[in-house]
Amino acid sequence: MTKTCPQCNQDVPDYSKFCPHCSFAFGSQADTNAKPEVKTAFVACDICGELNNEANSVCSGCGAPLTGETVNSSVTQPGTVKAKDEKPALKANTAKKAAGKNQPVSTQPVTKDVPKAKMLWIFAMLVIAGVIMVVIGISMNTPPTESPVMKQSGTGGEHQHSNAPDLSLQPKIDSLEQMVKSSPEQKELLLQLARVQDDARFYDRAIQTYKKYIAAVPGNPDAIVDMGVCYFNLQNLDEAEVLFKSALKIKADHTQALFNLGIISLNKEKPDEASKWLNKVIESAPGTREAEQAKTLLQSHTKQ
Numbered sequence: 001m002t003k004t005c006p007q008c009n010q011d012v013p014d015y016s017k018f019c020p021h022c023s024f025a026f027g028s029q030a031d032t033n034a035k036p037e038v039k040t041a042f043v044a045c046d047i048c049g050e051l052n053n054e055a056n057s058v059c060s061g062c063g064a065p066l067t068g069e070t071v072n073s074s075v076t077q078p079g080t081v082k083a084k085d086e087k088p089a090l091k092a093n094t095a096k097k098a099a100g101k102n103q104p105v106s107t108q109p110v111t112k113d114v115p116k117a118k119m120l121w122i123f124a125m126l127v128i129a130g131v132i133m134v135v136i137g138i139s140m141n142t143p144p145t146e147s148p149v150m151k152q153s154g155t156g157g158e159h160q161h162s163n164a165p166d167l168s169l170q171p172k173i174d175s176l177e178q179m180v181k182s183s184p185e186q187k188e189l190l191l192q193l194a195r196v197q198d199d200a201r202f203y204d205r206a207i208q209t210y211k212k213y214i215a216a217v218p219g220n221p222d223a224i225v226d227m228g229v230c231y232f233n234l235q236n237l238d239e240a241e242v243l244f245k246s247a248l249k250i251k252a253d254h255t256q257a258l259f260n261l262g263i264i265s266l267n268k269e270k271p272d273e274a275s276k277w278l279n280k281v282i283e284s285a286p287g288t289r290e291a292e293q294a295k296t297l298l299q300s301h302t303k304q
Contacts, residue, residue, distance in 0.1 A: 023300030169200040203230040221247035253284040
């Protein structure tokens with residue numbers, strides 16, 4: 001399972017406590033769902049007191065020409081009515097006719113409360129329109145996502161949008177499986193098969209294939225790191241950590257192994273240990289993407 005980082009919109013594993021892309025710490029986010037205040041204005045009818053949209057020229061309640069004053073109302077999304085301290089008094093018309101006869105001029109103010117249901121309906125429409133615009137904006141600007149830990153080589157490191165298997169790679173997997181059966185002496189075919197299974201998110205199957213390859217060709221740190229990433233994606237952080245450290249015994253400056261150990265330490269809430277691994281990334285691979293990400297993580301989630 002994955003979740004989306006609210007700061008950079010990248011997908012990360014559901015259990016991850018830190019975003020490796022922008023260093024966002026989950027659980028510390030302030031309320032980002034607050035919506036801006038939406039204001040609207042109404043014109044009060046001098047005849048019946050009906051509140052009309054300021055664009056109307058005649059009253060929707062009695063049909064009289066609108067000459068009354070504008071009454072402002074505001075809405076704080078979503079759906080919270082923000083009332084004025086006092087509602088301004090509505091003015092009476094200076095002359096009106098009934099049944100063809102002139103009526104005396106009224107000197108008393110005419111007031112009429114707008115039904116709450118009608119006001120809430122208007123506010124709800126404004127809120128819905130605002131939400132739709134926000135959703136459209138997010139969907140148009142959402143960047144692609146990538147794995148929170150890094151693979152070493154092959155087709156690893158491609159963008160992954162979910163933990164669901166990518167069935168489009170099944171034909172390639174079937175073809176490689178046939179090649180492995182027909183040419184068992186070509187061990188590199190096992191590594192190719194493992195990495196395609198990994199890319200298709202068949203992590204359990206990929207792990208078994210990686211094990212066969214490593215047993216046949218021991219001492220390949222890249223394959224060990226890639227198998228560790230599979231365990232990480234299966235939420236087995238302990239086994240992934242063991243494999244990354246095993247790769248460092250073969251190649252002490254293995255960039256992906258060092259970086260991935262820093263990510264695991266952050267997820268285990270061990271900032272001091274994470275600092276050790278991330279600093280080694282910066283020292284061993286200056287100027288690389290991994291080094292830049294390590295610097296960001298150090299600044300955001302460690303004491304440095």
